[in-house]
Amino acid sequence: MSLATPLHNQISMGTEPPKWKPATWDDSLAYRDDPTLERVRVFFNRGYLFVDMGNQGINHANVTRLFAMLFFIWFSRFRDLNVSDLGGCVLEKPEKQGASPNLVLYIGENIPQWKEGEPRRIDLSR
Known part of the structure; x- marks a missing residue:
């Protein structure tokens, strides 16, 4: 596959899932x-690609934001715990996997921090 034949031209927008x-x-x-x-x-994922060209639907957006609010309420009770919501951030294991999930919680030490000059994504192989 190459950008000469973009994947989004191959995906059916009918009732069949992508x-x-x-x-x-x-x-x-x-x-x-x-x-x-x-x-x-x-x-x-290991030799297969899925490109989501659409926006979130209302139900999906509501549930995603609801989880973020619930996590905020829950973790605000534990002030000693390091927690960060990195939802939407690109996560990659180069050459193997990559995704941009709606919700990503980092709990504990070594929460990824962006540094000037580095790509704006998380390399999970580090």
Whole structure:
């Protein structure tokens, strides 16, 4: 697969759910880094790629925000615990997996922090 035949042209927008397509890690990076694509979430898993070109629906957005609020309430009771919500952040194991989940909770020490000059994603192989 290459950007010459974009994956989003291959996905049916009918009633059938979108499918994962065979792809390479480089295909995943091309979609992730393409500045012309807006609101794209890229998921890569061991040779398969799924590109979510749509926006969240109302129900999905409500549930996602509800979980974030519940986690805030719950963890505010434990002030000694280090917790960070990194939902929407790109998580990658280069050459193997990559995703941008709606909700990511880091609990404990070594919560990832962005540093100038580094990519704005979390490398899970570190």
